[in-house]
Amino acid sequence: MDRFVERSLDQLDYLAVSPDRAWIDNGLGSANRFEPLPLMAALLDEAARELPIVLHGVGLSICSAEIFDKEYAQNLIDWANRLGSPWISEHLSFSRIGLGHEVNSAVALPVPYDEESLNLLIPRVRFLTDTLSCPFLLENNVYYFNYLEQTFSEGAFLNELCRQTGCSVLLDLHNLYTNAVNHSFDALEYINELNLENVREIHVAGGVRMMGFHTDSHTGPVLDSVWELLEHTVPLTPNLQGVTFEFHESSFGRLGEEGILEQVEHARSIVNNHVTASLSASSR
Numbered sequence: 001m002d003r004f005v006e007r008s009l010d011q012l013d014y015l016a017v018s019p020d021r022a023w024i025d026n027g028l029g030s031a032n033r034f035e036p037l038p039l040m041a042a043l044l045d046e047a048a049r050e051l052p053i054v055l056h057g058v059g060l061s062i063c064s065a066e067i068f069d070k071e072y073a074q075n076l077i078d079w080a081n082r083l084g085s086p087w088i089s090e091h092l093s094f095s096r097i098g099l100g101h102e103v104n105s106a107v108a109l110p111v112p113y114d115e116e117s118l119n120l121l122i123p124r125v126r127f128l129t130d131t132l133s134c135p136f137l138l139e140n141n142v143y144y145f146n147y148l149e150q151t152f153s154e155g156a157f158l159n160e161l162c163r164q165t166g167c168s169v170l171l172d173l174h175n176l177y178t179n180a181v182n183h184s185f186d187a188l189e190y191i192n193e194l195n196l197e198n199v200r201e202i203h204v205a206g207g208v209r210m211m212g213f214h215t216d217s218h219t220g221p222v223l224d225s226v227w228e229l230l231e232h233t234v235p236l237t238p239n240l241q242g243v244t245f246e247f248h249e250s251s252f253g254r255l256g257e258e259g260i261l262e263q264v265e266h267a268r269s270i271v272n273n274h275v276t277a278s279l280s281a282s283s284r
């Protein structure tokens with residue numbers, strides 16, 4: 001894995017990284033809250049001189065009822081400025097729970113899609129969209145349980161959140177596939193309802209079946225069903241700026257450098273096929 005990016009520069013258009021790996025978080029309210037880890041920070045700075053770096057945060061927990069961590073949000077913004085990120089993203093979920101003292105669920109949990117959640121999120125998302133000098137994206141999350149009473153579907157909730165805040169959507173097609181399999185709904189109907197004008201980035205990834213569930217393990221190559229969703233979605237997404245192959249570092253050995261670059265090339269060929277088809281359609 002060492003120097004993989006450096007060796008593969010001519011085959012990559014941008015890098016999407018979890019910036020949380022580049023700092024130590026000393027806790028809410030600490031005088032020296034976020035301490036950069038010199039090695040990781042230097043790697044990101046070096047990579048940013050060669051490629052655009054998209055930040056994909058995992059620690060904001062923007063849907064926590066009691067916690068909106070402006071210090072974390074500001075740290076993300078500072079890193080986006082430092083690296084000149086073209087956009088940054090976070091997950092539409094929560095993992096931090098304020099019960100007098102903070103508890104971390106260690107897994108991203110879903111939020112009920114209702115007016116209360118919308119009203120909780122709007123000022124938080126606006127803080128990011130107003131403060132950032134680049135677009136802010138929220139990603140549809142994977143969930144392994146569902147709330148019984150919700151006012152909105154996920155697509156309608158994201159449409160409304162984007163309309164009221166100016167944020168954009170990171171559409172994770174593997175998360176969508178995982179939810180569709182586990183909760184028995186039609187992924188194409190979801191895509192049909194989502195306002196695809198708001199989608200700036202798409203994620204594709206691999207996953208495995210475990211104990212009756214499909215999981216978003218981010219291991220292995222992209223599933224054929226997810227490639228099919230990408231082929232369906234790309235032509236319908238007018239403001240798409242990137243398709244990201246997500247993989248967990250533990251699967252690096254299994255995929256291998258060639259395997260990772262094959263996934264990237266496959267995604268690129270789907271996007272380019274659409275661009276070529278659009279150009280030939282417009283020249284007629």
Ligand SMILES: [Fe+2]
Nearest residue numbers: 139172203246
């Ligand atoms: Fe994702």
